[in-house]
Amino acid sequence: MKILTAAQTREADAYTIREEGISSTDLMERAAKAFTGWFENKFQPGAEVHIFCGPGNNGGDGLAVARLLHERKYKVQPYLVGDISKASDDFNVNLKRLPQALSPIHVEQESAIPEFNSDACVIDALFGTGLNRAVTGLYGQVIEKLNSSGATITAIDIPSGLYADSQTPDEGAVIRASYTISFELPKLAFLLPQHEPYVGEWHVVPIGLSQQFIAEVKSDLYCTQQEDVQQLLKPRRKFSHKGTYGHALLLCGGYGKIGAAVLAARACLRSGIGLLTVQVPQAGYPILQTAVPEAMTLTDKNRKHLSELPQEMEKYSVIGIGPGIGTERVTKTTIGQLLATASFPIVIDADAINLIASSEKLKGQLYKRKLIFTPHPKEFERLVGKVKNDYDRLQHLREFCLEYGCYVILKGSHTAVGTPEGKVYFNTTGNPGLATGGTGDVLTGIITALVGQQYTLEEACRIGVFVHGLAADLALQTIGEISMTASDVIDSLPSAFLHLTQPLP
Ligand SMILES: NC(=O)C1=CN([C@@H]2O[C@H](COP(=O)(O)OP(=O)(O)OC[C@H]3O[C@@H](n4cnc5c(N)ncnc54)[C@H](O)[C@@H]3O)[C@@H](O)[C@H]2O)[C@@H](O)CC1
Numbered sequence: 179m180k181i182l183t184a185a186q187t188r189e190a191d192a193y194t195i196r197e198e199g200i201s202s203t204d205l206m207e208r209a210a211k212a213f214t215g216w217f218e219n220k221f222q223p224g225a226e227v228h229i230f231c232g233p234g235n236n237g238g239d240g241l242a243v244a245r246l247l248h249e250r251k252y253k254v255q256p257y258l259v260g261d262i263s264k265a266s267d268d269f270n271v272n273l274k275r276l277p278q279a280l281s282p283i284h285v286e287q288e289s290a291i292p293e294f295n296s297d298a299c300v301i302d303a304l305f306g307t308g309l310n311r312a313v314t315g316l317y318g319q320v321i322e323k324l325n326s327s328g329a330t331i332t333a334i335d336i337p338s339g340l341y342a343d344s345q346t347p348d349e350g351a352v353i354r355a356s357y358t359i360s361f362e363l364p365k366l367a368f369l370l371p372q373h374e375p376y377v378g379e380w381h382v383v384p385i386g387l388s389q390q391f392i393a394e395v396k397s398d399l400y401c402t403q404q405e406d407v408q409q410l411l412k413p414r415r416k417f418s419h420k421g422t423y424g425h426a427l428l429l430c431g432g433y434g435k436i437g438a439a440v441l442a443a444r445a446c447l448r449s450g451i452g453l454l455t456v457q458v459p460q461a462g463y464p465i466l467q468t469a470v471p472e473a474m475t476l477t478d479k480n481r482k483h484l485s486e487l488p489q490e491m492e493k494y495s496v497i498g499i500g501p502g503i504g505t506e507r508v509t510k511t512t513i514g515q516l517l518a519t520a521s522f523p524i525v526i527d528a529d530a531i532n533l534i535a536s537s538e539k540l541k542g543q544l545y546k547r548k549l550i551f552t553p554h555p556k557e558f559e560r561l562v563g564k565v566k567n568d569y570d571r572l573q574h575l576r577e578f579c580l581e582y583g584c585y586v587i588l589k590g591s592h593t594a595v596g597t598p599e600g601k602v603y604f605n606t607t608g609n610p611g612l613a614t615g616g617t618g619d620v621l622t623g624i625i626t627a628l629v630g631q632q633y634t635l636e637e638a639c640r641i642g643v644f645v646h647g648l649a650a651d652l653a654l655q656t657i658g659e660i661s662m663t664a665s666d667v668i669d670s671l672p673s674a675f676l677h678l679t680q681p682l683p
Pocket residue numbers: 188191192202203205206207209210232233234235236237239266304305306307308309310311312313314317334335336361
């Protein structure tokens with residue numbers, strides 16, 4: 179699924195109206211019906227609903243929603259905020275369509291807004307994608323009053339005041355919605371952690387915008403969805419054998435962190451790798467052999483740390499390095515040797531990222547290699563320097579991938595996969611149960627297994643983060659967010675892969 183800018187969304191609206199021969203008023207009616215459909219499932223009829231309408235088409239949506247919710251027996255009160263003498267045409271059409279029983283309150287100063295019951299619903303229809311400057315003045319005061327009212331706020335299309343695809347100025351007021359119901363496609367702003375207090379839980383409802391326009395419009399930003407991953411996953415062939423599915427090498431674990439190697443190894447095996455060798459420091463040998471009998475285990479000459487590469491490196495199809503390895507000098511030297519010699523793809527995580535980030539020499543060895551980095555935001559900043567905000571982080575993500583020709587899996591609630599061509603794929607699975615030690619090691623194991631099976635690096639990144647999040651979503655049903663551990667995520671990998679390999683409907 180593509181992510182469009184606010185400007186592209188307006189073009190999509192205009193194109194749909196022009197090419198599909200429907201009126202803008204009809205499109206607004208579709209949007210209002212789609213919103214109302216979601217609202218009815220969430221809030222009982224009879225509820226008190228205060229709808230705040232601005233002067234544009236977002237306000238027009240609000241007026242149409244007021245009419246539809248009134249017909250469905252909600253106790254609706256519309257408000258017209260500010261100067262509506264220059265309101266949009268479709269706003270005026272829907273103002274005329276308001277039933278007599280609904281008489282809108284004109285809000286020319288914030289004191290015109292009454293106190294609400296604590297169980298009241300507010301619908302925010304002040305501004306949508308037409309916002310073109312920071313919200314201040316009367317509109318800003320109204321937003322602050324609604325935010326402090328204690329009512330449950332549901333935003334139409336986007337929380338008013340929030341820029342859809344660029345940094346919102348600090349001086350602008352922004353609605354803090356509990357729910358945001360967006361039309362047709364998600365907005366970039368919804369995917370960025372800094373907007374959590376404003377966007378709340380968000381959903382996308384279809385309104386029949388032109389699929390042709392969406393397919394043809396140029397965008398480098400995507401959300402990876404279940405259908406995408408289902409189409410990418412390849413079935414296992416009848417006459418295949420373990421050699422068909424790659425031989426992975428994991429260089430993981432250090433004294434006190436052998437568990438990281440166990441987690442990555444178990445996840446790798448559960449993700450379809452043909453053969454797996456794990457090299458651990460000597461201290462890890464009995465642990466690995468006991469915890470993961472399916473993996474072949476090599477030991478480093480060093481008792482506690484990664485200090486050497488195994489013999490016969492050419493037999494591996496992929497390497498995963500980093501979880502639990504620590505940042506000893508000798509480990510840094512070994513990473514230098516690996517970057518100098520390995521011809522196959524490398525998945526670089528955790529302390530391997532930290533060591534590379536700390537050395538210009540190692541960074542200089544990254545160019546034109548087949549590399550996937552899997553940093554969390556702190557590790558990412560070690561690689562690229564301090565970032566100003568989430569948009570700046572995305573910009574750095576793209577620049578880093580372009581400069582080194584590599585893939586970066588920037589982990590988070592909506593993990594972002596950056597590619598050397600400048601594309602960014604946001605993930606749509608996962609939950610806060612994943613916010614616990616070791617789940618990143620699991621991801622390294624999964625991605626390593628997929629690369630080993632000859633998925634392209636882009637495919638491996640997209641499938642891997644999706645499956646990892648899906649496994650956590652499935653674990654949620656029996657284990658919940660609080661008790662979830664990294665091992666639970668591994669235990670749910672079989673269900674996740676099964677879920678994805680069911681035939682498409
Ligand atoms: N036909 C269409 O184009 C459709 C539009 N839809 C809705 O229309 C919205 C976009 O509508 P518009 O393009 O009219 O834009 P908005 O409704 O977001 O607002 C535009 C108006 O607000 C003013 N404005 C912008 N920023 C301001 C600020 N900071 N302070 C004060 N005034 C400000 C503008 O001058 C303009 O009058 C979408 O978000 C969606 O809700 C939907 O009804 C679907 C169909």
